Amino acid sequence: MKHSFWDNYSTIKSPVHKISPGIKLITAFLLLMILAVLPYRYLLWGAPAITVFLLISTLISKIPLIPTLRRILIILPIVVPVILINSVFMTNGGKNSLVLAIRSFLSIFTLIILISVTKFSDILRTLRSWHFPKILLMILSFMYRYFFLLTDELEKMVRATKMRWGKRSGLKVIKVYGQILGILFIKSYIRAERVYHAMVMRGFNGNGDII
């Protein structure tokens, strides 16, 4: 049971965590919009302003700064190749790449702060009150609850295979992993049946919100 809970800071108590989730969602959305549409010459002073705003939010909300900043690096494997292709092959490549880097890094920073100061269930409830489709939000909330369990089962099966096998590579690994996933789907189906029965016992009839 060792998972990196990406929203593990969302339960901290701070002034920022207390703000209504709707306001935080709208703020994050506006920041992302600004980053997406701001042209180069405005971005040069807009980007530092947004960075300062995000850093101040980080400090006030008592989220640890270094791990938060480290999370931004997750998009390096996506951003670096694109920027390389861009700067080598395109006219105006240097300026373009700078804009891409600023936009993508600040957007990801915004999202990390959002998920660190807002509980996922609160986000879902807010989206529900904005009339997002109920079925989609229910699927999301099921995923959020059961994904860790299924990942655990998956890791157990993979570990058991590796114990018997040692390190191997090639087509055989793909075959065995595929079979493990097949078993995992059957297990998920059986669990879904049990969950449904438990829900019916508690009065679920297909209507009502269960987010």
Added chain:
Amino acid sequence: MHIPDGFLNLPVLLSTGAISGAFLIPSVNKINRESTPDRIPLMGLSAAFVFAAQILSFPVFGGTSAHISGAVLISILLGPMSGFLITAAAVILQALLFQHGGVLTLGANILNIAILQSFLGYYIFRIFSRKFYSAGIIIATFIALILGATICAFELILSGTIPLKEGLIAMISSHIITGFIESGVTLLIIGMIKKLTPKLLELKKI
């Protein structure tokens, strides 16, 4: 294939968002109309399965790794609209919780991953499945994935993020191996289900 925020320009963001919305509303309505209450936990757990399966990285030669998307698999098992909603939910959770892909780019990512792979994959499979069941699975998964990657490349090209020729070559070639793995694994999983619990292949396809 998950496009992060900042890579697409406004026209592309708006048009892909509109397309995804146009698919979302009828799918939600149809599932609400036709599904039984026990389908909700089934779709939820299938989505959690897709999400867990996406964590498993397959070793590819040269030290790199690939992960499957599971979109075609789920739509073959549960039907195209369910597959679309489940994969879309996976894309949304990846973006919100793991910062894999962006929030403004959700429209584009849902189009490339959820819509193209679920609907296209399902209907290609249906065309082939009467005569060539296994080959149908492989062809459907492979074509749907490569087309998704191609559309993804065009979104980036139209936004001026990557150049036309080099971008297309890079996107498609990098997804060929993933495509083979994805189609092989989809075939294996469905084969496994067929052998152990054949009733799972007869779930209502919505």
